[in-house]
Amino acid sequence: MLRDSRALRVLIVAIGTIAALTSAIALLLLVGGYDVVRALDALWTGSVGSWYAVTSATLVRAIPLMLTGCAVAVAFRAGVFNIGAEGQLLAGGAAAAAIALAFPDTGRVTLLAALLAGILAGGAWAGIAALLRERFGVQEVISTIMLNFIALYGVSLLVRGMLQEPTHAYPQSSTIAEAVRLTRLPGAGRLHTGILIALAIALLMGWLFRNSAAGFRLMAVGESPAAAMSAGMIDVHRTRTMAFVTSGALAGLAGAIEVLGVTYALYEDLSPGYGYTAIAVALLAGLDPWRVMFTSLLFGALEAGAGAMQRDAGVPSTLVAMIEALLILGVVAAQAVRRRRTTHAHVDDAGLEPTT
Amino acid sequence: MTSALTPFLAATIRTATPLALAALGEMLVERTGIINIGLEGAVLAGAFGALAGATAGGVAGGYAGAMLGGLVVGALFAWGVLILRADQIITGMALTLFSAGATGTLYRAWYGTSGAALHAPTSGPRSIPILTSIPVVGEALFHQPVITYFTYLLTPVLAWWMYRTHSGLALRAIGERPDAAEAAGIHVARTRAHAVLVGGLLGGLAGGTLVLAQAGTFVENMSAGRGFIALAIVVLGRWRPFGVALGALLFGAASALQYAFQAMGWNAPYQLFLAAPYLLTLAALAGAMGRTRAPAALGRPL
Numbered sequence: 001m002l003r004d005s006r007a008l009r010v011l012i013v014a015i016g017t018i019a020a021l022t023s024a025i026a027l028l029l030l031v032g033g034y035d036v037v038r039a040l041d042a043l044w045t046g047s048v049g050s051w052y053a054v055t056s057a058t059l060v061r062a063i064p065l066m067l068t069g070c071a072v073a074v075a076f077r078a079g080v081f082n083i084g085a086e087g088q089l090l091a092g093g094a095a096a097a098a099i100a101l102a103f104p105d106t107g108r109v110t111l112l113a114a115l116l117a118g119i120l121a122g123g124a125w126a127g128i129a130a131l132l133r134e135r136f137g138v139q140e141v142i143s144t145i146m147l148n149f150i151a152l153y154g155v156s157l158l159v160r161g162m163l164q165e166p167t168h169a170y171p172q173s174s175t176i177a178e179a180v181r182l183t184r185l186p187g188a189g190r191l192h193t194g195i196l197i198a199l200a201i202a203l204l205m206g207w208l209f210r211n212s213a214a215g216f217r218l219m220a221v222g223e224s225p226a227a228a229m230s231a232g233m234i235d236v237h238r239t240r241t242m243a244f245v246t247s248g249a250l251a252g253l254a255g256a257i258e259v260l261g262v263t264y265a266l267y268e269d270l271s272p273g274y275g276y277t278a279i280a281v282a283l284l285a286g287l288d289p290w291r292v293m294f295t296s297l298l299f300g301a302l303e304a305g306a307g308a309m310q311r312d313a314g315v316p317s318t319l320v321a322m323i324e325a326l327l328i329l330g331v332v333a334a335q336a337v338r339r340r341r342t343t344h345a346h347v348d349d350a351g352l353e354p355t356t
Numbered sequence: 357m358t359s360a361l362t363p364f365l366a367a368t369i370r371t372a373t374p375l376a377l378a379a380l381g382e383m384l385v386e387r388t389g390i391i392n393i394g395l396e397g398a399v400l401a402g403a404f405g406a407l408a409g410a411t412a413g414g415v416a417g418g419y420a421g422a423m424l425g426g427l428v429v430g431a432l433f434a435w436g437v438l439i440l441r442a443d444q445i446i447t448g449m450a451l452t453l454f455s456a457g458a459t460g461t462l463y464r465a466w467y468g469t470s471g472a473a474l475h476a477p478t479s480g481p482r483s484i485p486i487l488t489s490i491p492v493v494g495e496a497l498f499h500q501p502v503i504t505y506f507t508y509l510l511t512p513v514l515a516w517w518m519y520r521t522h523s524g525l526a527l528r529a530i531g532e533r534p535d536a537a538e539a540a541g542i543h544v545a546r547t548r549a550h551a552v553l554v555g556g557l558l559g560g561l562a563g564g565t566l567v568l569a570q571a572g573t574f575v576e577n578m579s580a581g582r583g584f585i586a587l588a589i590v591v592l593g594r595w596r597p598f599g600v601a602l603g604a605l606l607f608g609a610a611s612a613l614q615y616a617f618q619a620m621g622w623n624a625p626y627q628l629f630l631a632a633p634y635l636l637t638l639a640a641l642a643g644a645m646g647r648t649r650a651p652a653a654l655g656r657p658l
Contacts, residue, residue: 032461032465081445081446083449128638132638132641132642135642136641136642136643138638138641138642139641141393141445141449142584142587142588142637142641143638143641145581145584146581146584146588146634146635146637146638147634147638149580149581149631149634150631150634150635153627153628153630153631153634154627154631156627157625157627157628160625160627161625276453279446279449279450279453283446316460316461316463316464316465318456318457318458318460318461318464318576319457319461320457321453321454321456321457321460321461322454322457322458322461323457324453324457325450325451325453325454325456325457326450326454328446328449328450328453329436329442329447329450329451329454332436332442332443332446332447332450333436333440333442335442335443336440336441336442336443337440340441
């Protein structure tokens with residue numbers, strides 16, 4: 001009985017969210033003077049209107065969003081504002097491309113090594129910000145954003161330098177050998193095995209959050225570093241650093257999977273801002289990896305539909321970026337209002353003061 | 357030597373102007389204990405507002421549009437953080453993303469995606485008589501657009517206001533002990549709202565400077581992280597007007613180095629120069645953090 005009512009509530013929330021999103025988009029289209037019916041039709045067709053759209057457009061985009069969404073969830077849960085999933089994704093993509101291009105003849109082994117390289121590079125890129133925070137007290141909000149820009153110019157440098165394709169005509173790397181790529185799922189268009197990796201990771205992270213000591217420490221530190229510290233059983237700095245690096249590793253894996261399963265080469269515009277959309281994905285999921293599986297689908301569909309709206313109805317695809325931002329604002333505002341209603345006690349030290 | 361130094365200094369001032377404007381605004385906000393990451397969004401909205409205003413009403417219309425754009429972002433931030441009491445960091449980040457989406461959408465809707473370069477009227481440099489003739493620095497400092505002279509004036513005025521007036525003292529008190537300030541009869545919420553709005557306005561002006569005094573056109577996402585760099589400059593400048601202005605100059609100089617190196621015929625990949633300000637931000641923050649003290653209430657939940 002209880003289970004049923006919970007399932008019903010989840011369903012109502014899901015339908016309500018989608019209805020609210022669609023109305024918001026329709027309203028913006030109306031204000032912008034676009035053909036609303038035609039645009040919404042394109043949104044539908046481009047995202048879920050056909051098997052091809054579901055697999056090759058929506059699900060393919062949901063994969064990096066699921067992984068970066070989990071990345072953001074892990075960090076935010078620990079009170080680490082990692083805005084750098086974008087840069088960590090790029091670092092992971094670049095490392096994976098470098099490995100995949102360097103060893104084209106060893107097939108699966110190279111593929112595994114490339115995925116691992118992505119994880120390590122993403123973790124290391126986040127590690128820089130973690131070090132700056134724990135050692136020098138530099139706010140990770142600023143440092144991760146700076147690292148995003150540096151990663152972007154780093155990739156730009158790589159595709160015009162060390163990793164540029166041999167003719168030196170285009171700012172991109174050579175194409176990755178077929179044996180090193182992630183295979184596509186049979187009968188599912190461009191959808192590749194990366195989806196299985198992403199789902200496995202989301203399931204695992206959600207389980208760890210609920211059932212492991214590490215998950216408990218993560219939340220304790222996120223809720224109140226001072227309380228966790230004075231309880232004496234939790235090394236706050238260590239927990240935060242672990243969460244930060246894990247977050248980066250997941251984003252790095254997203255980049256590696258994108259290169260090995262979708263683009264098959266390193267490009268400057270490898271990511272259309274997945275690392276930023278991930279913030280909306282994670283917040284809408286209440287920072288729960290299990291629910292990230294669903295919100296990433298929603299945003300995958302939105303991103304896919306946005307492209308179709310631009311192509312078929314001339315609606316700027318940036319409209320969806322606006323919607324995503326509004327959604328984040330809505331979620332944090334609703335949380336704030338609910339928090340004030342339920343309790344007046346607030347945690348003073350969950351914030352951002354420099355750590356010492 | 358002189359011939360290389362003057363353009364370098366001029367480029368330094370030119371790049372530093374928008375950074376100083378945005379950072380001075382954010383300094384006021386942070387002095388009340390609030391941190392507005394949405395500053396980047398205000399700069400971008402200001403840049404777009406400048407384009408829209410300038411196509412309608414020339415340079416003056418451009419600056420009006422820029423201020424309005426920044427003000428809108430500031431007002432949204434104030435509404436979210438001060439009235440709804442939403443998380444400052446997430447609200448600010450969301451507003452930056454919102455600004456990118458909204459300016460991109462409006463730009464494509466109003467001016468088309470064709471990418472036909474739109475030219476906004478620009479305010480060219482004006483020479484200040486006598487002062488321009490000072491050797492080496494005169495030409496660099498006093499042959500600049502009007503907005504730069506405004507920044508020259510704003511810095512000492514803000515310093516005077518913060519340290520020599522009652523309302524300036526009230527502002528500083530709020531950032532240290534909001535509860536004590538409230539008890540002393542200071543309108544904490546109102547002062548914070550004013551600071552956030554002024555911060556948005558100055559951020560908008562910074563964006564306007566990019567369009568009206570530098571590029572002469574708008575490009576999507578043209579703020580390119582300047583708002584975030586301004587956040588770092590506030591820390592580097594230790595939350596003081598002259599410190600912030602100096603910090604902006606340092607960043608201006610780092611960016612201007614690329615012209616100097618090019619003039620000397622030293623060829624390095626241009627991405628290195630583009631990445632330099634962001635690298636410098638990291639280094640500067642790591643160096644400055646240990647030795648500075650932020651307003652005590654900075655970033656705390658309200």
